[in-house]
Amino acid sequence: MRTETAPVIRLEDYRPSDFLIDQVELDVKLHPTETRVIATLAMRPNPAGRSDAPLVLDGDELNLKSVALDGRVLSDEEFEASPHSLTIAQAPRQAFTLTIETEINPTANTKLMGLYRSSGNYCTQCEAEGFRRITYFLDRPDILSVYTTRIEADREEAPVLLGNGNPVESGSIDDSGRHYAVWHDPHPKPSYLFALVGGRLGRVAESFTTMSGREVELAIYVEPGKENRADYALEALERSMRWDERVFGLEYDLDVFNIVAVSDFNMGAMENKGLNIFNDKYVLASPETATDMDYAHIEAIIAHEYFHNWTGNRVTCRDWFQLCLKEGLTVFRDQEFSSDERSRPVHRIAEVKTLRARQFLEDSSPLSHPVRPNQYREINNFYTATVYEKGAEIVRMLKTIIGEQDFRHGMDLYFERCDGTAATVEDFLNAFAEVTGRDLSHFARWYEQSGTPRVKVKSQYDEAGQTYRLDFTQVTPPTPGQAKKEPMAIPVALGLVSHDGSPLSATCDQVDERGVFLFDKAADSITFTGVTSLPVPSLFRGFSAPVKVSLDLPNAELLVLLRHDTDAFNRWQAAQTVAMRLLASLSIEGQVADEEIDAFSTALCAFIDRDAENDPAFAALVMTLPSEADIAQEIGQDVNPDAIHRARSELRRRIGAACSKRLQRIYAAFTETGPYSPDAASAGRRSLRNACLDLLAAADPIAGEALASAQLEAATNMTDRLASLSVLTTIPGTVRDDAIAWFGERYRNEPLVIDKWFTLQAAIPEDQTLERVKNLMQHPAFSISNPNRVRSLIGSFAMLNQVQFNRADGAGYRLLASIVLRADELNPQLAARLLTAFSTWRMMEISRRNHAEEALRSIAQKPNLSRDVGDIVSRSLEESQAK
Known part of the structure; x- marks a missing residue:
């Protein structure tokens, strides 16, 4: 493989840096193609480092202009510089000041790491190793420094200038049309948490009073004209801050907290100290453009990045x-x-x-x-x-x-x-x-240890002795680099359920008062006493450990759990397990006994009658079958995605037909009447109604098409509109084609909604989808340089469309390989993420496996691969190369 060489970095080789950086003063003069950065670093030797070590600073594609040591400009003979490093062999053995001037081109920075431009605005992304694309530095997370940043820009181009920490001063620079702002962060931080933003941005703001009475100004900056779409994110931020105070006793520590939404971003968001930078899809929301899931994701990611203030920053x-x-x-x-x-x-x-x-x-x-x-x-x-x-x-x-x-x-x-x-x-x-x-x-x-532990459980009931025993064994399969695995400490939250739902008074000394058994050996057993009738075990309640469980329970007993378990997670899990057994049999053998499907359908009908309207969100989850990817993972080898698709379609049809009257009743009863609200209860009602629509359309496509078309026309929010269009994409014909075209035209100026439109079309499991994806790559809204557009179209095709990505002729693999190579030239991180879609290739049946390996090797043979893509493709092929 010809690619950028990258050394193997090993945990065992860690040693402290030979130098420390106590203070960082940055002077950044923003310019579209010639941004000047002057970094003044207050440095000293690290007592824990080597006393004779040279000073070696990290860089990445930097253009060095000058280096000065304690104010004296160094000659070329006193240092060695390349775009990727700066070395001073004879660094001082006492505290010193190093001043470095670099020039960078933010407009040409398509990697979206370091300082770059997004929609004309300047922004940064420095995790993990992006700060070295701004200036030469000890770019590692254990170098903690206090930063002061002066940002200068043309006022017309960038009226808003933001940095880490608190604002110190700002003003105009003579009559040049330029202005500046100075920001100071009093908390020492690693370079990956550095951030700055400059541009034309709208703002929404609110004041927050911390638990100690301090006033904090909260602000979210977005593209002008989209301020009203940031209200929910701002409200979620306030709730996050209050929750962290209440639950963990953690208070915010600066005078301001700023969030900036940008349209070109490799990640979801970044927790830079006091200046979070977000992918705009996780900030902007309105009922017309965002689904219930979008609102939930915004809430979660706003919280995640704020919580990093302590778990990640402090x-x-x-x-x-x-x-x-x-x-x-x-x-x-x-x-x-x-x-x-x-x-x-x-x-x-x-x-x-x-x-x-x-x-x-x-x-x-x-x-x-x-x-x-x-x-x-x-x-x-x-x-x-x-x-x-x-x-x-x-x-x-x-x-x-x-x-x-x-x-x-x-x-x-x-x-x-x-x-x-x-x-x-x-x-x-x-x-x-x-x-x-x-x-x-x-x-x-x-x-x-890598790998997912597999826990097998066998049960034995002694009616005469009124005892019930559970025998546990665990094993973790070998994974690359780790053949032998030791037993894990696995908490098993459990209980026993009677067949009729009545309470059981069984006791077990090995289970604590909270109902938790710590399984930390290769094999162990627990015994319950005083068990007066055969129970059904409810194991790993709340999914108490990330393991795969094999349990010797027949479907009938699993359905007892669906009806009577007090643990909601295991009620859902019972339905999923039965469904997975049916789907695996249908996929592998092509058939399953009618009475088994009928029993499952009957249990779901009873569940709908008793529970659906009490907890709609939970009911929608119970009624949703495992995905095609989940089924493939369960089968694990010689997977045929076409067979899996047929099996899932058939079971959806049978369940939809068996429960049709109940589904129609709930669908009608849960019609949206009032104004849209993203709260959990309202979202739950919509999710259940749309789950009913999906099953009704599976059972009767003609009636389903009519229902979905009517919902699409009447919908007052994006959740219902997108759900109806999703159902229509499963029913070929002119109605579907017209609906897709109408949706695309209506939202042609809404990039985040067009992403949803791309995703729906990329996931259609039909032979024509491959050409559809190729055509959509020519759509005016698509750009290979924008991560959101690429993920929505290409990522969705590769990750969501099991049938067409894993086509028997290998065309899906070849398409992704060609796009990975194109993306790698612009944005290696994006290309590497796309490439992980090949992670399932060894599960496939032999012909697909051969096509996938051929596509991977075509990538591996490409000259000048990035380190990101080279690493993923080499690991993906590692086992085959060993053979």
């Missing part, structure tokens, strides 16, 4: 191997926030669906890695579901094991000890070990 990472320390912990915190703001069971189910769809898949793919990796070549490729979602599950398991009170005390101790430092996973766990007196070294394996 306490940051010693090195990038500790990324889960900020991301997994902060995901846990935003999940708890959303659970408190909405329905905890419904939100928990949504979290687990995401985890299984993304992280379980990652764990079973060539890209599998531990939550704390032990090595990497390109850190940008480790912003993964494993680090984020599985990292959050580890924190949740810790809370489950030690209890809520000790968890809060451990968090308090962690903040007390580590505030203002760059911490490690060990620092985090040690706080809880000290509070509880527990040895958490066994639990730490969750950070060290």
Whole structure:
């Protein structure tokens, strides 16, 4: 493979920096193509570093203009510079000041890392290693510095100038038409949290009073004319701040908190200290343009980035191997926030669906890695579901094991000890070990071992002795680089359910008062006594551990859980397990006994009659079958996506027909009547109504087409409008084609809505979709340089359309390969993310597998691949190359 060479970075090789940077003064003169940056660094040797080490600063595509040491300009012989590094061999052995002037071109920066322009505005993205694209620096997270930033720009081009921290001063520069602003952040931070913004922006603002009585000015900056779409984000920010004070005792620490929404962004958002920069899709919302899911995502991501103020900013990472320390912990915190703001069971189910769809898949793919990796070549490729979602599950398991009170005390101790430092996973766990007196070294394996543990459970009932025994075994399959796995500490929240729903008084010494059994051996058993009738076990309540469970329960007993379990998650899980069994049989064998489908349909009908209207959001989840990707993951090998699609379509048809009258009744009863509100209860009613529409259309496409068309015409909000169009895309014909065309024309000037339009079309599981995607790439709204447009069209085709991406002729693979190569020339991070769609290729049946491998090798053979893409493709092919 010919690509940019990248050394392997290993956790075991970490050592402190040889130098420290205490103060950073930046003078940034913004210009579209010739921005000048003067960085004045107050430096000193690190007592923990090497005393004879040269000073080596990181750079990336920089144009150096001058270097001065303690005010004296250095000659070319006194330093060595390239676009990627600056070395001073004879650096002082005492405190000194280094002044570096660089020139950069923000307009040409298509990588969207460092300083770049988005829709004419200047903005930055410095995580993980983007600050080195602004100036030469010790660009690593354990270098904590106090920043003062002076920003200068043409007032007409950039009337708004924002930086980290608090505003210090601002003003005009003579009569030149230029102006400046100075920002100071008193809290030492790593370079990845640096940010600045300059441009023409609208503003919405509010005042917030902290729990200690301090006044904080909150502001959100957006493209002019879109200010009214930022109201919900601002309100979500206030709720997030109040929640963090109430639940964790954490108060905001600056005078201002600013958020800026930009249209070109590689990520969802970035937690820069006091100046969060967001992808505009996670800020802008109105009933006409945003769905209920958009509102929920805005709420969650606003909260996530704000919560980073403590878990990520005040306490940051010693090195990038500790990324889960900020991301997994902060995901846990935003999940708890959303659970408190909405329905905890419904939100928990949504979290687990995401985890299984993304992280379980990652764990079973060539890209599998531990939550704390032990090595990497390109850190940008480790912003993964494993680090984020599985990292959050580890924190949740810790809370489950030690209890809520000790968890809060451990968090308090962690903040007390580590505030203002760059911490490690060990620092985090040690706080809880000290509070509880527990040895958490066994639990730490969750950070060290990759792969998803598989837990098998067998049950045995002794009617005469009135005992019920559960036998547990666990194994974690081998993953790249980790063949042998040790047993994990797995908290099993459980209970027993009677067949008629009546209470059971069974007891078990191995289960604590909260109903948790800690399973931390390769095999173990627990026994309940006083069990007067055969129970049904309800295991891993609330999904108490990120494991795959094999349980010897027949479908009939699983449906008992659906009817009677007190744990909402396991009620949903029971329905999903039965559905998955039916879908797997239909996919592999092409048939399943009618009575099995009838029994499942009857149980769903009974569920709808009893529960649907009481908790609509939960009912909608129970009525939604596992996705085609979920089914493929369950089958695991020799997957035929066409067979899976046929199986899921058939089961949807059968359920829709069996429950038709009930679905029609709920659909009519839940018609939207009042003004739109994004609150959880209203969103739940819409989700149930639209789930009914989907099943009705599956059972009777003609009637479904009429219903969906009427809803599309009458809809007063984007949720209902998009749901009806989604149903129509499943029914070929002129009605569908006209609806797609109408929607595209209506929203042609709304980029974020056009993204939804792209996504719906890319996901149509028909042979013509491949050409449709190619044609849409020529649409005026599509741009290969805009990550949102690429993800909505190409990403959706590759990730959501299992049938057409995994076409038997390999054309879907070839299309993605060609786009990855195009994107790699502009934005390697975006290209690498697209490439992860190939993570399932080894699951496919042999002919598809061969086509996928051929496409991957065509990428690998391309000269001058970026490190991002080269890393992903090499890991994807690693096993094949070994063979």
